[in-house]
Amino acid sequence: MADKLDGxxxxxxxxxIVVLIGLAWNFKPSSLTFQKDALNNLGSMFGYLLxxxxxxxRAIEVFLSAWRSGEADARDIQITQARNRLEKNIVPxxxxxxxxxxxxxxxxxxxxxxxxxxxxxxxxxxRSRFIAQWFGLGIGTLVALxxxxxxxxxxxxxxxxxxxxxxxVIVDVxxxxxxxxxxxxALNRITKLYSSFMSTTAQRTQAAPTPHxxxxxxxxxxxxxVPASPPAGVVTPPGDGAR
Numbered sequence: 001m002a003d004k005l006d007g008x009x010x011x012x013x014x015x016x017i018v019v020l021i022g023l024a025w026n027f028k029p030s031s032l033t034f035q036k037d038a039l040n041n042l043g044s045m046f047g048y049l050l051x052x053x054x055x056x057x058r059a060i061e062v063f064l065s066a067w068r069s070g071e072a073d074a075r076d077i078q079i080t081q082a083r084n085r086l087e088k089n090i091v092p093x094x095x096x097x098x099x100x101x102x103x104x105x106x107x108x109x110x111x112x113x114x115x116x117x118x119x120x121x122x123x124x125x126x127r128s129r130f131i132a133q134w135f136g137l138g139i140g141t142l143v144a145l146x147x148x149x150x151x152x153x154x155x156x157x158x159x160x161x162x163x164x165x166x167x168x169v170i171v172d173v174x175x176x177x178x179x180x181x182x183x184x185x186a187l188n189r190i191t192k193l194y195s196s197f198m199s200t201t202a203q204r205t206q207a208a209p210t211p212h213x214x215x216x217x218x219x220x221x222x223x224x225x226v227p228a229s230p231p232a233g234v235v236t237p238p239g240d241g242a243r
Contacts, residue, residue: 029164038154043198045153046191049176052148053184056139060132068128075121082114133181140180144173151175 035041089107151172160168179187 027163027167029167030159032159032168033156034154035156039198041153042194043191045150046187046194048148049150049179050184050187050191052143053180053182053187056136056143056180057183059139060136063135064128064132068124068131072121072124072128075117075124079114079117079121082110082117086110086114136181136183137177141173141177143180144176149173149176150179 086107089110149172151168157165157168
């Protein structure tokens, strides 16, 4: 099954890349710059997203509980009953191995029935997880459409115009919806990674040697030579100082 899906998946991926390259060639979008205080605001932004993701998870839990918890409990009861029937049909023998009271055929049938119920329960749980992921993506996208977004808080969008503005909003909404659909655990790991990065950066900054300011040289007072006055009685002819 995986091999059958491998070929179409590659073709779809290559086609998507070609389409994106064509759009970039046609519209020639301008590059964006991050806000000056983007790194300082990431901590608070992750905190808000973590809080919103908790609300999203609670909404998904209520939705799935109202829709699929009844059948899930019924399947769990069937598995418990089948396991009890199998355990009652098997007792330990003298050598420590299990021995069947009613014959090997009955025990085998009970074991096969239990395995079938457990397999159906696993498939049902996987189906519930699949529904929860898509439902979370829908709620996260709605929250992003309401205005809670990731890229808008760290990227300077003042220079955007035209189709690039619309494309940026679409990408921001989809990215935020996917982040919120990932759950609070993923956001918590991202927040811890950011905190570790900021702590390491601060420690490196404190450990860096501080350059000492160079001392300015002391100014030397200039010596002015004053010509000696002529002896008394000697008259200097006019014009001699100009020669």
